[in-house]
Amino acid sequence: MMPRAAALARRIPWTLVAFVAAAAIPWLGSRYETFLGTQIAIDALFAVSLNLLLGTTGLVSFGHVAYFGIGSYVCGILMKTYAVPFTLALPAAALGAAGFALVFGFFCVRLTKIYFAMLTLAFSQIVWAICFKWNDVTGGDQGLPDVPYPDLAWMSSIPGLGDLRTAEQFYLVTLVVVTVSLLAMRRIIASPFGRMLTTIRENPERAASIGLDVRTYELAAFVVAGGFAGIAGALFGIFNRGVFSDYVYWPKSAEVMIMTILGGIEHFWGPVVGAATLVLLNQQITSYTEYWPLVLGSILLVLLFVFPGGIVGGLVAGVAWLGRRYGRRARA
Amino acid sequence: MPASFLFGQFLGGLTTAMFLFLIASGLSLVFGVMRVLNFAHGSFYMVGAYLAWQVVQWLAPMAHSFWLAALGAALGVALLGAVVERLLLRHLYGREELYQLLLTYALVLILGDAAKAIWGTRQLSVSRPPILDGGIEIMGTTLPIYNLFILLIGPAIALAVWLLLTRSAAGRMVRAAALDREMLGALGANVGAIYTGMFVASSFLAGLSGALVTPIQSIVPGMDVEIIVEAFIVVVIGGLGSFWGTFWGSVIYGQVLSFGILVFPSFSIFSVFALMAVILIVRPWGLFGRPIR
Numbered sequence A: 001m002m003p004r005a006a007a008l009a010r011r012i013p014w015t016l017v018a019f020v021a022a023a024a025i026p027w028l029g030s031r032y033e034t035f036l037g038t039q040i041a042i043d044a045l046f047a048v049s050l051n052l053l054l055g056t057t058g059l060v061s062f063g064h065v066a067y068f069g070i071g072s073y074v075c076g077i078l079m080k081t082y083a084v085p086f087t088l089a090l091p092a093a094a095l096g097a098a099g100f101a102l103v104f105g106f107f108c109v110r111l112t113k114i115y116f117a118m119l120t121l122a123f124s125q126i127v128w129a130i131c132f133k134w135n136d137v138t139g140g141d142q143g144l145p146d147v148p149y150p151d152l153a154w155m156s157s158i159p160g161l162g163d164l165r166t167a168e169q170f171y172l173v174t175l176v177v178v179t180v181s182l183l184a185m186r187r188i189i190a191s192p193f194g195r196m197l198t199t200i201r202e203n204p205e206r207a208a209s210i211g212l213d214v215r216t217y218e219l220a221a222f223v224v225a226g227g228f229a230g231i232a233g234a235l236f237g238i239f240n241r242g243v244f245s246d247y248v249y250w251p252k253s254a255e256v257m258i259m260t261i262l263g264g265i266e267h268f269w270g271p272v273v274g275a276a277t278l279v280l281l282n283q284q285i286t287s288y289t290e291y292w293p294l295v296l297g298s299i300l301l302v303l304l305f306v307f308p309g310g311i312v313g314g315l316v317a318g319v320a321w322l323g324r325r326y327g328r329r330a331r332a
Numbered sequence B: 001m002p003a004s005f006l007f008g009q010f011l012g013g014l015t016t017a018m019f020l021f022l023i024a025s026g027l028s029l030v031f032g033v034m035r036v037l038n039f040a041h042g043s044f045y046m047v048g049a050y051l052a053w054q055v056v057q058w059l060a061p062m063a064h065s066f067w068l069a070a071l072g073a074a075l076g077v078a079l080l081g082a083v084v085e086r087l088l089l090r091h092l093y094g095r096e097e098l099y100q101l102l103l104t105y106a107l108v109l110i111l112g113d114a115a116k117a118i119w120g121t122r123q124l125s126v127s128r129p130p131i132l133d134g135g136i137e138i139m140g141t142t143l144p145i146y147n148l149f150i151l152l153i154g155p156a157i158a159l160a161v162w163l164l165l166t167r168s169a170a171g172r173m174v175r176a177a178a179l180d181r182e183m184l185g186a187l188g189a190n191v192g193a194i195y196t197g198m199f200v201a202s203s204f205l206a207g208l209s210g211a212l213v214t215p216i217q218s219i220v221p222g223m224d225v226e227i228i229v230e231a232f233i234v235v236v237i238g239g240l241g242s243f244w245g246t247f248w249g250s251v252i253y254g255q256v257l258s259f260g261i262l263v264f265p266s267f268s269i270f271s272v273f274a275l276m277a278v279i280l281i282v283r284p285w286g287l288f289g290r291p292i293r
Helices: A002-011 A014-023 A031-057 A065-081 A086-108 A113-133 A166-190 A192-202 A204-209 A214-239 A251-263 A270-286 A292-305 A310-331 B003-034 B041-059 B065-087 B097-119 B145-167 B169-179 B181-186 B191-213 B223-238 B243-263 B268-282
Strands: B135-138 B141-144
Touching (some): A014 A166, A031 A214, A065 A214, A086 A113, A086 A214, A086 B268, A113 B223, A192 A204, A204 A214, A251 A270, A251 A310, A251 B097, B003 B041, B003 B145, B003 B191, B169 B191, B181 B191
């Protein structure tokens, strides 16, 4: 019975089911739930983009927030200061973030381990210092408030979407952008290029000795991850109705890393689960206490000592254990 | 620009440098020996500052309350360091660096909030010890005596640590542990105890520097995450794990910050991060370090 259920479970297109369920939130849920849904979607994209480095390629970047922030600022400045439409500002944010990732990454991939982490941190702090001080363009410490929503009038002409609020329409846009981005990243990881990245993670010396240009592959991963982080940042700036230099400050890099590891870096969907868990938990806990960082730190400790594989890692291990038990019983 | 102004700028940079050296020296020692990059070092510094304030409150009317507070803060943070190393860090030595980084980051979150819960979010300050009140005139600029004291204590501590490392039996053990931990263990030395001792000493220095900074800077939440990045810059400039490198790295950092303000008034923070990036690109092991295996 068990194997048939498993086969059935495997045949269900889970990605589609999850997408439809998430898309139904504006109709079935409250305004607040739509708000949370938007945040989860954006964080999920950010965390998966980090995991392309962390889990797939084995690069510990402590400055991933730089590309999120660059995407945020590029999109925010274009839309607010120059009134560029969202359909152009979003790709521009992705390209801008990827461009910076190319320049910074060129230097970063020449280093390994702790030096790599330190250099990514240094670059992200350079970006932060510029955003924080360049008043004329980035608004300095005041940031860029009132980034406009994209023009979503076209949505109102589609039957059924017309009576949604702007925030809910933007949620649907976010969901589509995030889903397309996630599928693209999954495709990239499954491609021969992605397999090469995994090879580099497992054994960089071996990868180099079979003729792989390790640095170029790492740089490519860095650029792709930066570009997707830029998309997440662009969406976040609009969602949050403003872009502020806090987005680029280094503890944000640690936050997204916690999200990624909480979900599990060994599975593609792990960071998505991590993002959802952390956003929902944050919402629950901040209604009781202001000491969210204390709780987050404690979760991180438990994670490090008890579940190093994260939530998805733990679940997979649990299912495998059940499978072994049932399998044995079936054979006996 | 008058010479006295430039000299004042130089002295200001040097004072910043000596403070940063006090903080970064512990970070550098722990990295040099244990290869752990301790994000929580800035939090230890912050706890040191709060503890010093607390002890001063308790002992307020006493004559030497500041000095007792500094000692109390350093010892308190050393104890905290011992608990952290024995209870938590110790179990992650065999694991990837990422996990050690995250453990120390978890401590940043926890200690930051704990300090908020205990001492609140308002700014606290400690007055200068009476003996170091006032200022003296050097080459046309007035230097507060407290700053002069810091200018002297920085090199004094550097010298003391260096003598301990190079001339004492314990220092020899520490240097051996930094070079080859397995070999040292195989020779029968208690490497675990050396690691604990190193971490405690580093925490002591963090607590002490936190206490010493209180007379010239107010104690606020967020001072932990701000200082740790500066300490990282200093350690990277000098060379991760190189002790004298950290000293000279601090001096360079202080001067770049101090004179950078004159050249690019609003981008002086940018200049030090750029310096850090350039050094990592050109000489990842820093100006005074050696490439590690």
